[in-house]
Amino acid sequence: MNKVRASGRTVGGTRALSLQAPAVTLLFLWMAVPLAMTVWFSFQRYNLLMPGMNGFAGLENYEYLFTDPALWSAMGTTLVLVGSVLAITVIGGTLLAVLFQQEFFGRGIARVLAISPFFVMPTVSALVWKNMMMHPANGVLSWIAELFGLPAVDWFSSLPLTSIIIIVAWQWLPFALLILLTALQSLDDDQVEAARMDGAGPLAVFFYITLPHLKRAISVVIMIEMIFLLTVFAEIFVTTSGGPGLATTNLAYYTYISALLDFDVGMASAGGVVAIILANIVAIFLVRMVARNLES
Amino acid sequence: MTTAKTGQVPLAHDSKTRAAPRRTALSAMGSRRLWLTVLGWGVAILIFFPIFWMIVTSFKTEAEAIADPSLIFSPTVENYVEVQQRADYFKFAMNSVVVAFGSTLLALLLAIPSAYSMAFLPTRRTKGTLLWMLSTKMLPPVGVLVPIYLLFRDTGLLDTRTGLIIVYTLMNLPIVVWMLYTFFKDLPKDILEAGRMDGASTFQEVWHLLLPLTLPGIASTGLLSVILSWNEAFWSLNLTSSQAAPLTAYIASFSSPEGLFWAKLSAASTMAIAPILVFGWLTQKQMVRGLTFGAVK
Numbered sequence: 001m002n003k004v005r006a007s008g009r010t011v012g013g014t015r016a017l018s019l020q021a022p023a024v025t026l027l028f029l030w031m032a033v034p035l036a037m038t039v040w041f042s043f044q045r046y047n048l049l050m051p052g053m054n055g056f057a058g059l060e061n062y063e064y065l066f067t068d069p070a071l072w073s074a075m076g077t078t079l080v081l082v083g084s085v086l087a088i089t090v091i092g093g094t095l096l097a098v099l100f101q102q103e104f105f106g107r108g109i110a111r112v113l114a115i116s117p118f119f120v121m122p123t124v125s126a127l128v129w130k131n132m133m134m135h136p137a138n139g140v141l142s143w144i145a146e147l148f149g150l151p152a153v154d155w156f157s158s159l160p161l162t163s164i165i166i167i168v169a170w171q172w173l174p175f176a177l178l179i180l181l182t183a184l185q186s187l188d189d190d191q192v193e194a195a196r197m198d199g200a201g202p203l204a205v206f207f208y209i210t211l212p213h214l215k216r217a218i219s220v221v222i223m224i225e226m227i228f229l230l231t232v233f234a235e236i237f238v239t240t241s242g243g244p245g246l247a248t249t250n251l252a253y254y255t256y257i258s259a260l261l262d263f264d265v266g267m268a269s270a271g272g273v274v275a276i277i278l279a280n281i282v283a284i285f286l287v288r289m290v291a292r293n294l295e296s
Numbered sequence: 297m298t299t300a301k302t303g304q305v306p307l308a309h310d311s312k313t314r315a316a317p318r319r320t321a322l323s324a325m326g327s328r329r330l331w332l333t334v335l336g337w338g339v340a341i342l343i344f345f346p347i348f349w350m351i352v353t354s355f356k357t358e359a360e361a362i363a364d365p366s367l368i369f370s371p372t373v374e375n376y377v378e379v380q381q382r383a384d385y386f387k388f389a390m391n392s393v394v395v396a397f398g399s400t401l402l403a404l405l406l407a408i409p410s411a412y413s414m415a416f417l418p419t420r421r422t423k424g425t426l427l428w429m430l431s432t433k434m435l436p437p438v439g440v441l442v443p444i445y446l447l448f449r450d451t452g453l454l455d456t457r458t459g460l461i462i463v464y465t466l467m468n469l470p471i472v473v474w475m476l477y478t479f480f481k482d483l484p485k486d487i488l489e490a491g492r493m494d495g496a497s498t499f500q501e502v503w504h505l506l507l508p509l510t511l512p513g514i515a516s517t518g519l520l521s522v523i524l525s526w527n528e529a530f531w532s533l534n535l536t537s538s539q540a541a542p543l544t545a546y547i548a549s550f551s552s553p554e555g556l557f558w559a560k561l562s563a564a565s566t567m568a569i570a571p572i573l574v575f576g577w578l579t580q581k582q583m584v585r586g587l588t589f590g591a592v593k
Contacts, residue, residue: 015413015417015498016413016414016417016418016419016422017413019409019410019412019413019417019498020409020410020413020414020425022406022409022410023406023407023409023410023429023469023473024410024425024429026406026466026469027429027432027466027469027470030432030466031432033443033447034440034443034444034447035440037440037442037443037446037447038440038442038443041442041443096339099332099335099336099339100336102332102336103329103332104329104332104333104335104336104337105329105333106333106337107336109340110336110337110339110340111340112577112580113340113341113343113344114339114340114343114344115576115580116343116344116347116573116576116577117343117344117346117347118576119523119527119569119572119573119575119576119577120347120527120569120573121526121527121529121543121544121547121568121569121572122527122529123529123544123547123548124350124547124565124568124569125346127547127550127561127565128346128347128349128350128562128565129346131558131561132346132349132350132353132558132562133346133349138362138363138558140345140349140365143364143365170343170346173343174343178580223430227433231437231438231530233437233438233529233530234529234530234533234544234548237529237533237548238548251438252437252438252530255438255441256438256441256534265442265446268441268442269442269443271438272438272440272441272442275438280431
């Protein structure tokens with residue numbers, strides 16, 4: 001028995017390697033080649049509008065970058081955006097999951113309606129919110145405000161980041177709901193019932209049984225959302241173009257501005273490197289946390 | 297199944313405690329259910345409202361679209377006709393379909409052998425490899441936009457479907473590998489072992505045993521990959537211009553010049569999301585199993 005397993009393992013080692021090779025190699029190339037180029041460009045003076053000025057720039061780009069107040073503001077914006085959307089979607093998603101787990105009339109259809117925003121492409125949802133919901137003159141929200149005699153809010157100029165957060169959260173709330181709802185369905189009814197018999201109220205059941213049961217699902221939600229939220233782009237591109245001022249410029253948009261609008265490859269690359277480092281700092285914590293949660 | 301279970305709980309509880317006659321319990325349950333229905337539908341409608349409103353607006357005239365919100369109007373398909381005259385929807389939609397399904401197919405082809413070996417021939421490095429793969433997803437696309445753009449420009453991949461398929465394949469590969477891995481790991485080892493005893497090659501083992509047995513998992517993985525590719529906007533906006541532009545670019549092209557023509561914009565938006573929305577509705581049950589990474593059972 002032991003022999004078989006021992007030999008199986010060595011054979012398996014090479015076989016495993018050859019089977020994994022295509023995916024791993026391609027992913028490695030996909031990651032390493034552009035990364036190396038980005039790092040290389042970030043030390044170059046390289047502006048597409050100024051040919052002939054190219055050359056080694058040393059830390060010039062970084063110096064410029066780190067003294068650019070826009071970078072720090074973009075970092076702050078990125079963190080606020082990610083943090084707020086995560087908080088809204090995880091808390092909201094949990095509550096909605098509990099609601100849609102209850103039995104009521106037409107629950108199936110209501111669920112499908114509630115998860116629909118997840119299937120809508122970010123460009124479309126941004127346009128719909130911008131033009132039809134949040135428009136200061138003709139938007140549905142300002143119409144509702146008027147009904148109650150309140151002044152209409154010019155969302156994108158007075159509350160730009162909040163508006164973006166609302167749009168992004170609207171897209172990801174259904175995702176959290178979808179995952180957490182699935183997790184809830186495996187909750188042991190007998191356990192809940194037993195707790196109720198022992199006199200536990202709905203709140204106690206929620207905090208001592210439901211929430212612990214959802215722990216792993218919540219960490220999955222956080223992990224996946226984080227990946228996508230760190231790089232929110234289309235919503236900003238379509239609605240505010242990073243403004244007014246820098247109010248909604250996150251790192252993704254900041255790099256985009258320097259790369260494609262200013263044609264400064266060197267600067268854009270330096271911005272890219274910073275974005276990558278920031279994402280990795282977040283990722284290390286996250287991957288650790290999630291890996292631990294998924295282990296158990 | 298779950299519904300039946302929860303439905304029985306209050307009754308069982310009732311008969312055990314004998315606290316109240318059955319009829320009052322039932323009517324209490326009825327009013328609770330009524331409230332839940334109101335609340336549940338209220339929330340669902342609130343969340344769905346922007347989509348609903350977009351669809352409604354697409355059937356209004358431009359004047360009606362910017363007037364006070366109203367559901368009373370005579371529907372017109374004028375906007376759809378005009379939008380179609382401005383830009384050929386089907387060309388963009390075709391690009392979206394080819395790119396989304398092409399990249400998904402390619403990602404599955406690459407990921408299946410990889411996930412197979414991770415699930416059935418694990419080594420000490422397997423966990424690390426998986427986490428590393430996932431960590432490549434954390435690389436913000438902007439960080440590598442410039443080099444990819446320059447590489448694509450120099451190799452003639454800019455504004456081609458092939459280029460977009462390559463990008464989307466690699467973009468989704470980590471998630472696809474991870475999901476397949478969790479599905480494969482759920483499969484009892486004995487089944488594949490038995491196949492191996494009968495002298496099946498690795499290919500036969502995968503083709504005749506693994507794939508048929510894990511088809512639902514593979515399907516849900518593919519569905520997610522299709523949706524992510526369909527809705528991806530960063531690469532498609534930056535790497536395509538006219539030839540290979542998918543629906544995300546189609547809709548972005550309406551964003552500035554048509555900004556004031558809401559009805560037409562709504563018509564274009566409705567057409568852009570309709571295929572994937574219906575696709576999502578039809579497959580949501582299936583997809584959910586994959587989205588949870590096997591972590592939620």
